[in-house]
Amino acid sequence: MSELIVTNIEELKKNATQIIQIEDFSGEGTINVRVKRLSILGLCRKGQIPNQLLGTIKGLFYGGSRNLPSMDLKEMGGLFDIISENVLVEPTMKQLEEADIQLTDTQKMQLWAYSQQGVEGLKSFRKIAEDSLSNINGKNVQTKAKPNFKHRK
Known part of the structure; x- marks a missing residue:
């Protein structure tokens, strides 16, 4: 039996x-961003989440990303901004702001999902994207309208 060795700090x-892919700004493609997982409880402990959002965090944390609790949209926006700021490594939120670029709501939701479930959390977004593109080639679209005489008077 081999002895376990502690993983060094560089590793x-x-x-x-x-590096993960999130939806691009048009919603039709993807962009690559460098991210890190985070601990929401750690953010709470460090005071990075304002007290007025702690109830919202509790609802999100225990409700999961699919069962968002009813909450004030301003609170939700603030919360997703905090999450995005702490998840994004490259580009940083500061770099995006300096370039006058704002993340879309979907991108922020994808960063939230990644923060809690890793790459697995993004699978539900991939399924939605695939479903919306399934008829993009138009092969299943009827080319000509067929007359319907049974309703004529």
Whole structure:
């Protein structure tokens, strides 16, 4: 039986981030971003999440990304901004703001899903995208209208 060896700090640093694809700004393609997983409880502990959002966090944390609790849209927007800021490594939210680029709601939801479930959390978004593109080639679209005489008077 081999002895377990502690993973060194350099290896941990390499594995701390990941490049993932999120929806692009048109909603038709993807962009690559470097992200890191985070601990929402850690953000709460560090005081990075304002007290007024702690109830919202509790609802999201225990409800999961699919069962968003009813909440004030302003609170939800603030919360997803905090999550996005802490998940994005490259580009950073600051870099995006300096370039006058705002993430879309879907992109923020994808970053939230990644923060909680890793790449698995993005699968539901991929399924939605595939379903919306399934008839993009138009092969299943009727080319000519067929007359319907049974309703003529």
